[in-house]
Amino acid sequence: MSHPTSxxxxxxxxxxxxxxxxxxxxxxxxxxxxxxxxxxxxPLALIFSSALSQGIGTFFNSLTEPGTQHxxxxxxxTALIAVPINIVFGLAAAWTVxxxxxxxxxxxxxxxxxxxxxxxxxxxxxxxxxYGSQGLFGPLIEAMGIKVMFALPAIVLASMFxxxxxxxxxxxxxxxxxxxxxxxxxxxxxxxGFATFLRVTLPNVRWAVLYGAILCNARVxxxxxxxxxxxxxxxxxxxxxxxxxxxxxxxxxxxxxxxAATVLTAVALLTIVIKVLLERLSPDHAQAPxxxxxx
Amino acid sequence: MRRSVIPGFGLSFGITLFYLGAIVxxxxxxxxxxxxxxxxxxxxxxxxxxxxxxAIRVTVTMALAxxxxxxxxxxxxxxxxxxxxFPGKRVLDALVDVPFALPTAVxxxxxxxxxxxxxxxxxxxxxxxxxxxxxxLGIAIAMAFTSIPFVVRTVQPVIEDLGxxxxxxxxSLGANDLQILWRVIFPAIFPAFLAGCSLSFARSxxxxxxxxxxxxxxxxxxxxxxxxxxxxxxxxxxxxxxxxxVAMLAMAFAMLxxxxxxxxxxxxxxxxxxA
Numbered sequence: 001m002s003h004p005t006s007x008x009x010x011x012x013x014x015x016x017x018x019x020x021x022x023x024x025x026x027x028x029x030x031x032x033x034x035x036x037x038x039x040x041x042x043p044l045a046l047i048f049s050s051a052l053s054q055g056i057g058t059f060f061n062s063l064t065e066p067g068t069q070h071x072x073x074x075x076x077x078t079a080l081i082a083v084p085i086n087i088v089f090g091l092a093a094a095w096t097v098x099x100x101x102x103x104x105x106x107x108x109x110x111x112x113x114x115x116x117x118x119x120x121x122x123x124x125x126x127x128x129x130x131y132g133s134q135g136l137f138g139p140l141i142e143a144m145g146i147k148v149m150f151a152l153p154a155i156v157l158a159s160m161f162x163x164x165x166x167x168x169x170x171x172x173x174x175x176x177x178x179x180x181x182x183x184x185x186x187x188x189x190x191x192x193g194f195a196t197f198l199r200v201t202l203p204n205v206r207w208a209v210l211y212g213a214i215l216c217n218a219r220v221x222x223x224x225x226x227x228x229x230x231x232x233x234x235x236x237x238x239x240x241x242x243x244x245x246x247x248x249x250x251x252x253x254x255x256x257x258x259x260a261a262t263v264l265t266a267v268a269l270l271t272i273v274i275k276v277l278l279e280r281l282s283p284d285h286a287q288a289p290x291x292x293x294x295x
Numbered sequence: 296m297r298r299s300v301i302p303g304f305g306l307s308f309g310i311t312l313f314y315l316g317a318i319v320x321x322x323x324x325x326x327x328x329x330x331x332x333x334x335x336x337x338x339x340x341x342x343x344x345x346x347x348x349x350a351i352r353v354t355v356t357m358a359l360a361x362x363x364x365x366x367x368x369x370x371x372x373x374x375x376x377x378x379x380x381f382p383g384k385r386v387l388d389a390l391v392d393v394p395f396a397l398p399t400a401v402x403x404x405x406x407x408x409x410x411x412x413x414x415x416x417x418x419x420x421x422x423x424x425x426x427x428x429x430x431x432l433g434i435a436i437a438m439a440f441t442s443i444p445f446v447v448r449t450v451q452p453v454i455e456d457l458g459x460x461x462x463x464x465x466x467s468l469g470a471n472d473l474q475i476l477w478r479v480i481f482p483a484i485f486p487a488f489l490a491g492c493s494l495s496f497a498r499s500x501x502x503x504x505x506x507x508x509x510x511x512x513x514x515x516x517x518x519x520x521x522x523x524x525x526x527x528x529x530x531x532x533x534x535x536x537x538x539x540x541v542a543m544l545a546m547a548f549a550m551l552x553x554x555x556x557x558x559x560x561x562x563x564x565x566x567x568x569x570a
Contacts, residue, residue: 018472018475018480020378021472028371028379029375032387035368036372038416039439042415043402043409043440046408085314091307092306093307093310093311093315099299099304100308108311111315111319112311117497117547117550118501118547119500119502120503120504121521121525121540122540122544122547125326125528125536125537126323127322128536129325129329129533130321135325160318161322164314164315180299183301184299184300187302193301193303196301218398222399223398225399228504229525242398242399242400242504243400245400249404249508254408258408264401268397268401269396272389272393276389
């Protein structure tokens, strides 16, 4: 996330700023470079080097192994369901809290951000007590013959829990800054609510929606804790890609685990690249007020 | 509600409330309901059992260690990104996002291999007699990795916005670099720094994926609270799972209140700075 440098920072320095001396600069940059190399770059390099350590052939064999193929398929399906629903929710939530004032508005914003603060394990356990055989609705839905727990629905639901704030949180600060003038003008000129949304609001926030969606997608594809609890980890059936990595690792198939990990690492790196591109593309996004980062 | 000419409140409010209710609030209520069934006496017995207490101690200690590391490294990263120009700055800025973008299971797998006795970093550390993987230190490393962006991204914008005027004023009053750093710059970034650290600590308390790969997960030694919850669930001990999960939820709420208080202070501080 690159932050816009404020006007004041551009003013000419009359004296040497603190830390700008050649010696201090060299020492601080050196420490950061070493720590970053050991702590952030080494893990990334290790993933690719371990995956390819037994040759490119083994790497592709690991990726085309049926278990891993199914895990990739399941992960993509989960993302294809969870991310679009999350976009609709994010747009609705942001529209509600930024275009209207009503009692309980602040509470609603806190509720939207709540999943950020909750451990994925707690989210997973909580779902067991709703749809599990011990849960609130467990017996009822079992009687109806619907399978939620330890199946795709639970995986999607748990993913939607942990990513609930992702799109909304990108949109709310931006739409807050944009205000309601343009929408009010459109409505006054006779546009319907839906037309106003589609032709006035959406074009204004399209980059932020995309930005939120790719972050949401990365998290859905990579979610481990919550999905691990609700999926039941049934081999070849409910193992998403992160769970498959753990399974392979426990089977002492380290090369296979790293091969599967490269797929998710590629998704993560691609996410960062798109994020950087979007930040350059959309100055309006950068103008949203500074806020603490999410998970 | 203020009368607005913009339509669509009912629909958007409805969708928002339905999603939050069905996806977020319903499971949390079910969890609290289940835990209240357990009863206070039983809840206390579960939470004060040696194994639970040990898990809590390990989790909190290692989260503190991770936060301490992130406080220093995060502050340096934020400083470098905000104040220096150097080749590769954009890459470094993007690298800070890696821990958030990388799935925790992948991070756990990579860190375990990196710090195992035969790993790139584990081998030299082992020669020094320091064990990281399958030891408490590994837990701290995994927690630090997954939460480092919090400190950087909270502090970085505040350092960028520091005006040159206060530093120049300090300088003209005869202060040296260290005095300006300690008396002028640090107080200005302290609220944001504290906010970043509390976010990092809160995240570390709940981290699961990255930790379980590297921890070794020995009961009473390297078992974290989140894993104990998971184990109780697998043993079909729903009472204990609910009790520990509710304790984690309570801990998360407490951290949320602390973080919000710090952030409110941070925003007030920034507001005053701009006035």
